[in-house]
Amino acid sequence: MRMSSLADYAVVLMSAAARHCGGMRCNARVLATETGLPLPTAQKLVSKLSAAGLIESVRGAGGGFRLSRPPAAITLADIVEAVDGPIEITVCAGEHASDCAMEGSCHVRPHWQIVNRTIRSALAGVTLASLGQHIPDPKRPEHALDLKKVGERTST
Amino acid sequence: MRMSSLADYAVVLMSAAARHCGGMRCNARVLATETGLPLPTAQKLVSKLSAAGLIESVRGAGGGFRLSRPPAAITLADIVEAVDGPIEITVCAGEHASDCAMEGSCHVRPHWQIVNRTIRSALAGVTLASLGQHIPDPKRPEHALDLKKVGERTST
DNA sequence: GTTAATCGGAGTGAATCGTTCCGATTACGA
DNA sequence: TCGTAATCGGAACGATTCACTCCGATTAAC
Incomplete structure (x- = not known):
């Protein structure tokens, strides 16, 4: 139950x-330095994101x-699917029919589809714009204020 | 973004x-025949489920x-986690601190935790008892109204 | 005490994932 | 107009994890 590291990156x-x-326009090298990712990995991600239409690349x-769209119009679901x-x-969770042997008599499949849709909604509910807003760590309420200040400083 | 096949099985x-x-009591061989799974795979699953305390095995x-519990008290989250x-x-989605280099300044992590919690809730909302109830295929539009009601029911 | 059937863990093979490298394309400068 | 340099794009390699299978330990019944 884990998403690929590439999607996380x-x-x-x-x-x-x-x-x-x-x-403004930026390149993979700058973002690799910014995020700490290896340059080849950043390049690969840029390729996939460009193929998916989330970014527009100029060679x-x-x-x-x-x-290619404002941050408020790009969700985590878009990035993960890209x-x-x-x-x-x-x-079985997909919309198309699977090649499972117990196709018609499966009691579990409809539930997977509901769960799958819920997961996708959860990812689609977070936009790039909302990533800028800081959310306090619910595990450590006493650090919420400090984290907020740190978040503002590191974002510049 | 896919769960392991073992968890599905x-x-x-x-x-x-x-x-x-x-x-009543049953064994791995019967369930392997019932579900079409290979016997060694069913045995491995039984081992893990037993170790997690979801079933009680007698050698x-x-x-x-x-x-070990009534079907209404066993959720998909329990099985998947087992x-x-x-x-x-x-x-980063876990509750414990990660070894990520950008620990304190990460803007994404709190959102992952929220998404992660949503996913877990979706899985925890479906019990073994509810798997017995039939759910119409959402692919058929004439069943859309039923789907909505079912979705509400399974969320409890 | 013996037998037989079951669960439990270790080992092997395959597939996928993550990473890296090299070629194709394009704008800038002489 | 030509050469150079910097970038994206796709292909190949290695590593890790996963799925599967086999064999031994355990225990109730006869």
């Missing part, structure tokens, strides 16, 4: 892209990319 | 156990196992 990368180079010297493909926790 | 297995041998001739371990879509 992609979210961090897109978050940095939205923060660091909001409207050549002085090239780079920029978000990197990992459709969100399906099981092969 | 485990849900089918537990569903069959709840249906086929509700209160020796004439042995077998039975559910097989796959804690539900964490990212290494």
Whole structure:
């Protein structure tokens, strides 16, 4: 029950892209430095995100990319699906018919579809814009104030 | 964004156990035949489910196992966690501190925790008892109204 | 005490994932 | 107009995890 690391990195990368180079153009090298990701990994992510239409890339010297939509219109579901493909926790959870032998008589499959839809909604409910807003760690209420200040400082 | 196949099999297995041998004792061989799973796989699942305390196994001739709790008290979250371990879509999504380099300044992590909690709730909302109830395929539009009601019911 | 059937853990093979490298494309400068 | 440099894009490699299978330990029944 874990999403791929690439998808996780992609979210961090897109978050940095939205923060660091909001409207202006930036490249994979800058974001790799910004996020601490290896440059080849950042390049691979940029490729996938570009193929999915989340960013628009410009090749050549002085090239780079920029978000194809405002941060408020890009959700975690978009990013995860761009990197990992459709969100399906099981092969039966997808909308299309599976090749399972017990196709018609399966009691579990409809429930998987509901769960799958709930998960996708949870991911679709978080936008890149909302990633900028700081959320206090519910596990440590006493540190919420300090974390807020740290969050503001590191975001610059 | 996919759960392990073992966890999927485990849900089918537990569903069959709840249906086929509700209160009485049954063994891995019967459930393997019932569900179509290979016997070694069913045995492995039984081991894990037993270790997690979801079923109580009795060894020796004439042995077998039975559910340690009523079907209404066993959720998909219990089964998935028994097989796959804690539900964490990212290494940062867990409650404990991660070894991530950008620990304190990460803007994404709190959101992952919220998403993670939502996913776990979705899995915890479906019990083995509710798996017995039939749910129409949401692919058929004429059943859409039924789906909504079912979704509300399973969320409790 | 013996037998037989079951659970439990260790070992092997395969598939996927993550990483890295190299080529294709394009804009800038001479 | 040509050469150079910097970037994206796809392909190949290695590592890790997963799924599967086999064999031994345990225990009740005869």
